[in-house]
Amino acid sequence: MRTTLPLTVDRAAGLALHLQLAEQVRAAVRDGRLQAGHRLPSTRDLARELGVSRAVAQAAYDQLHAEGWIVGRTGSGTYIADVVPLTPPVRQRRSRTADSSSNSPTAAASTSSSWPGRTSKGLLTLRPGIPFIGTQADAGWRRAWREVSAQTPPQGYDDPAGLPELRSALAEHVGRVRGIACGPENLVITNGTVHGFRLLLSTTLRPGDRLAVEDPGYPNAVKAAEAHHLKVVDVPVDADGLCVDTLGGLEEPDGIAAVYVTPSHQYPLGGRLPVARRNELVRWARRTGATLIEDDYDSEFRYDVAPLPALAQLDLDRVVHLGTLSKMISPSLRLGWLVASAPVVDRIACHREEASDWPGWPMQAALLAMLRDGYLDQVVRRNRRLYAERRNHTCAQLAPYGRVVGQDAGLHITLLLPDHVDDKALAAKARAAGVAIAPLADYRRTVTGSPGLVIGYATPTDEDLHKALRILVDLLERESKSTMA
DSSP states (O other): OOOSSBBBBOEEEEEEEHHHHHHHHHHHHTTTOTTTTTOOOHHHHHHHHTTTTTHHHHHHHHHHHHHHHHETTTTTTEEEEEOOOOOOOOOOOOOOOOOOOOOOOOOOOOOOOOSOOOOOOOOHHHHOTTOOOOOOOOOOHHHHHHHHHSSSSSSSSTTOOHHHHHHHHHHHHHHHOOOOOGGGEEEESSHHHHHHHHHHHHHOTTTTTTEEEEESOOOHHHHHHHTTTTTEEEEEEETTTTTTGGGGSSSOOOOOOOOEEEESOOTTOOOOOOOHHHHHHHHHHHHHHHHEEEOOOTTTTSSSSOOOGGGGTTTTTTTEEESSTTTOGGGGGGOOEEEOOOHHHHHHHHHHHTTTOOOOHHHHHHHHHHHTTHHHHHHHHHHHHHHHHHHHHHHHHHHHSSSEEEBSSEEEEEEETTTTHHHHHHHHHHTTTTTTEEEEGGGOOOOOOEEEEEEEEESSSSHHHHHHHHHHOOOOOOHHHHOEE
């Protein structure tokens, strides 16, 4: 059926109806058929014209609103947001084949922690960024390793970019779940996000180059930049993520060589970069020649709408996409991927061949088996339900003591506290009481803001989560009473 908007639904298609509608609205904005300020029909009217349920129309609008394509005006209706369409990049693809050979040995993985300070034994942990891992291996996990154990290891050394079959499978995976049009020539297998980040810095930036980072942001990204002798420039964030407009004032005199950004779920505050800012960021990168480094660390876990499209789908010549298994399965696997233009992938592969620095064959073969078996998708679906329940419980317990942000996605929330609270002192009290937790101050550098606690709810068992939250609530209650006294 057709509406007054350029929308149709195809019930025989393999895509959910609300996602069909959302994509058609995006396309209509991109090609100019829908302009900024265009008033959209109500969900009731749209549903009636298309012959679908109102829930379908509402879900489509929710998705578009989450991505920044539409805005609601109280008492007036829903309108197309002021999104300046981004012109497609002019790509000059090179034909680096996925079956190139290598004669370099394998090296050990780099390591990183999810937040400063490691948890001691005996503490209940509310660390962010670590998934729940049960005590028993499930059937899909066992199948993958049985398949690997039955295989004969390859002769010689692996391709430094990664197993060709795995790169092909991951290219299909990120295309399907993240919307990035890429092939195996655009993909490198890494030992995780920080490892991929360090590889990129080693091969594309020079000592003294300026790297813009979000503030507050991921401390290990800053450590990696400083280890490569880069000049770190702090960029503020707000409720929607990176404040892109501030980058214009940083272009002179030295310019910004690259920007590290977490657009799908800003780390740690949780903002999602709307499409207008994404387009603005890509246009800025095209104008300045800067590289955009997208850390897509937990995009699989959204609880309000479908996962947001990756920044890299806008322009793979300007954006490098970093993905990881750490949040989906386990950080101990030390596996991830980097998606970039073919020339960047070539440079990284050459660097790795000289440095002998890439994941071993068994781990890569196991991931390939998990992808082919559908195990990765199964784990994400199962854990999304689990984490949504834990997120709801955590928010309900902590909401009376501050403002909860970042709850729409990921494995953590951030509780913003009143300005007079010392979050580091509060975290120290929590640790003394048996709960390891991260103060927001540990993620800040030069940009000031509210104190807070960054609270992971994925790692502990349900029982330990409830116990840790009871301890934390007791501390917050005492903090609140001492302030009122």
